[in-house]
Amino acid sequence: MNHASPAPETIAAPPVPGPGGGTGRSTAAGEPDDVREVLVDGGRRRAHVHAALTPLLARQLNLTAVTGALEAHGVDHFVVRGMDDRTPVVGVGEEDRVAALAALEKLGTAATCYVSQVLPKPPIISALRDAADPAAWADLQRARALKLTWFRVDPTARLVLGAAYGCEVEFWRPDRKADVLRAPRRNRMMPAVSMAGVPVEAGEHRFTRLASAAKPGRRFRTRPEFDHLLPDDIDFPIDVVYTWVDGADQEWQRRRADLKGEAFHAEADSESRYINRDELKYSLRSLHLNAPWVRNVYLVTDRQRPAWLDLSAGNVFLVNHDEIFTDRDALPTFNSCAIESQLHNIDGLAEHFLYLNDDMFFGRPLAPQTFFLANGNTKFFLSQNRIPLGPITSLDSPVDAMIKNNRRLVEERFGRTLTQGSQHVPYPLRRSILAEIEREFPAEHAATVRSRFRSATDLTITYSLHHYYAFLTGRALPGHVNYGYVQLAVPDLVARLKRAEARRDWDTFCINDAFSTYAQLQQQMAVLEPFLEAYFPVPSPYELAGPR
Structure with a gap:
């Protein structure tokens, strides 16, 4: 049995009028209307x-x-x-x-x-x-x-x-x-x-x-x-953690402006990193549709809450930065690497969890074995990109610079040289390993925590270090997903999204943006929002009721 199920057999064209008229009125769960x-x-x-x-x-x-x-x-x-x-x-x-x-x-x-x-x-x-x-x-x-x-x-x-x-x-x-x-x-x-x-x-x-x-x-x-538990059956709880920011929030903008420093690389401080296109709503829809085995969902934010979010489902929780940062002097922070370094401090979080950015989506139904082994080990998904050898230079992207920092620690600890990053897919993580990394590399970890904006000195833990550390200590294995990556700032964006909607053959996919500006947001939303609504048309239990 494959861990990643094949795509749905079709995506329908608009409905053909039938005897029922197609009212679409809501009924009790499970009952057709x-x-x-x-x-x-x-x-x-x-x-x-x-x-x-x-x-x-x-x-x-x-x-x-x-x-x-x-x-x-x-x-x-x-x-x-x-x-x-x-x-x-x-x-x-x-x-x-x-x-x-x-x-x-x-x-x-x-x-x-x-x-x-x-x-x-x-x-x-x-x-x-x-x-x-x-x-x-x-x-x-x-x-x-x-x-x-x-x-x-x-x-x-x-x-x-x-x-x-x-x-x-x-x-x-x-x-x-x-x-x-x-x-x-x-x-x-x-x-x-x-x-x-x-x-x-x-x-x-x-x-x-x-x-x-x-x-x-x-x-x-x-x-x-x-009625037996098989060796590959997963019976431990798995949670999901998102980090989320609404860059249009004026209070958040003021806090950021008060502490804004010079970024190491133009991409690190690009406004597009903070643009909110409501991807989180659709990512949660994809989770609800395609990973129903998830237990709890934690949204890590800086005193923010999506206007559409409904917390009454009972298994979705807002977590503020000050609830997870053990070093309160490091707040406020606008550095995703610093925030990610503290995820293991979330109260009640399962040992095994998936970490997602809000631009990651589950493309079709997946078993938990896609991400974890039944013995508790995690899987990781390497990208095909290679990180240049040598010290950090001005030509390195922020991610490459941080992976070079990871590389130094891995070389010193294990004598292995890492050359690859990870695919932008949900990252399978373990709380105990994140805590162990903090203990194993205290100086570098603390420096990342105190870095309020992305910096050349940061570690990227959830994206890279956790996976290599777990692998080299016998607690992770390489995995495989059929993965899609869509960069918004491309001329053929419409064609790429149409292909994704028509075929639906990606297990997971990411719609990323590191270069666009607010001036381009309206044009992109005219394309992106209809795509996400078409791909994930069913509201999740985490949305307040509203007009369809």
């Missing part, structure tokens, strides 16, 4: 509209519909741990085939969905047929596995979740000599289950890594063979 037709891969599909749609919710709804239909007709079944985190799988004994097909056909007649054969693989893969058509079921009487697919969309029809989240039903063959039911294909756990086994109930996290054991959800009927 309408059925409309949408264009999917050039064809029309009837889709259920959900105001609070997420990939995990689509999976839950489809699995619940299938298991509910089987239960209602008294068909013995068990949820299987399949090979794809997005696709639920249900096992049924071959002897119950007739009853199961009857139950599913009845469901298909009433549920506005599609059916397709999975095993044996049909000549046309994923050829979906209307599940209300009896002829579709007549062709499935000998199938070893089939799939029921619901198309589910948000009210704008920008987010379309279809076949990848459809529920598969597979028929397990009895082997009476061995007293087992044998699976028709591989799964993540067992090739067979006992025919005499007593059914049990297990939480959703047993069947998909998109669900968290820390967030109780519905329990599903399964077999004891599937």
Whole structure:
């Protein structure tokens, strides 16, 4: 099973008017508020509209519909741990085939969905047929596995979740000599289950890594063979930390002006570093959609709060600089490296957490194994850029200068020369390692803390030093994500964003800006905001209610 799931199968064009009219009115979580037709891969599909749609919710709804239909007709079944985190799988004994097909056909007649054969693989893969058509079921009487697919969309029809989240039903063959039911294909756990086994109930996290054991959800009927913790299962909490600033805040501007000094490099003090385009709102949407296993979210700010932020969700917290800086004389600070050096002091923060800038986004559903190993070790993602050897020069960018500082410490401590930075992806970190770095390099760490603006003497800890230090002490490994990076100050910005929206094949991506000025902000927002709204159309629980 891949840690990074493939992209959603499509992004819909504007909805085609259907029988329901497409009102988009809000309903209780999970309940569709309408059925409309949408264009999917050039064809029309009837889709259920959900105001609070997420990939995990689509999976839950489809699995619940299938298991509910089987239960209602008294068909013995068990949820299987399949090979794809997005696709639920249900096992049924071959002897119950007739009853199961009857139950599913009845469901298909009433549920506005599609059916397709999975095993044996049909000549046309994923050829979906209307599940209300009896002829579709007549062709499935000998199938070893089939799939029921619901198309589910948000009210704008920008987010379309279809076949990848459809529920598969597979028929397990009895082997009476061995007293087992044998699976028709591989799964993540067992090739067979006992025919005499007593059914049990297990939480959703047993069947998909998109669900968290820390967030109780519905329990599903399964077999004891599937209710086990595997060696690569992650059962520790994972939090997310953002650092955020609103550079348009006049009080913040005054504090900065009072202490502003000469920057080492023009980029270090560029106004574009502080421009607020509400990327944080959309980054949180991407988190809510694509990393539902995250426990708590911490927003580290300088006495600021986004106007749209809703703290009532219960797992999002504002953290001011003075709550985490042990050296209060270092405040106020406008140096992200100094702020990042104190993240391990956040009260209540999990040992394992992801650190994000507000311009980082989760592009599609990801398992926590993308970033961490089950033994607690972190992963890191090296960039292809190389840092020049030699001392810091006036030609070095601020980041290169800081990595050279990291390099000196790594060489002195481990005898290894680092030459690469990191990709701008969510950084997997551990509180204990950050605290250990502070103890191991006290003078350099303290100098970074006291540096109020980016300086050539700083360390860049979250971006670089943590990863190399953890790796060279046996607590991190290189990882891989399909990563995208978009620089706003490029002439083909529109084309790049259109490509990203159309393909949605990035696990994570960053929309960065180090050179633009406020004069360019309005023009960029005219392009960026529609892109982010189209890519992440579903509001997160962290947003105050407002007009869509």
